[in-house]
Amino acid sequence: MTPQIMINILDKKFVPLISREVIENRIAAIASEIEKDYQNRCPLFIVVLNGAFLFASELVKRIPLSCEITFIKLASYNKTQSTGSVREIIGLNDDIAGRDIIIIEDIVDTGLTMAQLLSQINDLEPASVAIASLLHKPDALQTEVDIRYTGFNIENKFVVGYGLDYDGIGRNLDAIYVLA
Template sequence: MITILDKTFVPFISRSNIESRIAEMAVQISKDYEGKSPLFIIVLNGAFLFASELLKNVSLPCQITFVRLASYQQTETTGQVRQIIGLEEQITGKDVVIVEDIVDTGLTMNQLLEQIQALQPASVEIATLLHKPEAIRKPVSMRYIGFEIENRFVVGYGLDYDGLGRNEDALYVLSE
């Protein structure tokens, strides 16, 4: 168990299970983009640990850039997305893989997809560590999913509660 601020979290997915699944995802991405040089767009802050592990295992020449979006306040989504740091690279005609920590409502990802597709990339796919199918409010097609989880609040491995807990090396779920 860990305590972050006023909340208690219990172990959910171990570091070894996370790293094993990410390695499998990297192999699939490397096969799917063989002969290409994709641009990975990492969504900050939450996806930094996932992206680091994923890209260490991708066996392709690639480019990496970052965007920062926010839609959470404490343990709830606000339903509104604020773009904090934008995309500066030219992506027209490029194969793009968006790397996200978690897709739950789909609101953040749909807004990001609209912005990216307006720049006319050759293709766009999504790689997410976590997906909460029960929480979807705006459907989104994702090609690479690490784990489908129930609609519970998680921290660790890049995900936070009010800015804390990102540095935990495993995933923890809010204790009920």
């Protein structure tokens, strides 16, 4: 039996949950789905910073469609807990009326951040809106969110790596780790 690798980030210990290879394979599958669904269209990818940057980078480079990419920055976490409120730090500056939008998110847990973002985006009258999220915590949902492209459903536990952080640390890990 292989010993469990444990990493330390600040005052917390984490163990592996999803390997880099498994993540990359799933991202390739999502990219194929998006390519098929958006054939002959030019979607606008809206990447939610900071957490989704690695997922977005790996995803869009595998999609051979004409597309545009823009970024927004929202904040809803303090340490390991969702605060229940969403702060917009960098807003959307693009005209999205009549556009096909794909929101790229690192994780949907309570759904509150995504519900607020969807409300704001839908007010701008896009042609369509879809969500691609690397991770989803179904047991943490407080409001329903339709995620068209889900990487992995995970338990309601705190995770880091592959763009996700604990107090700003751990985003650069090439796998997903769960709080031990």
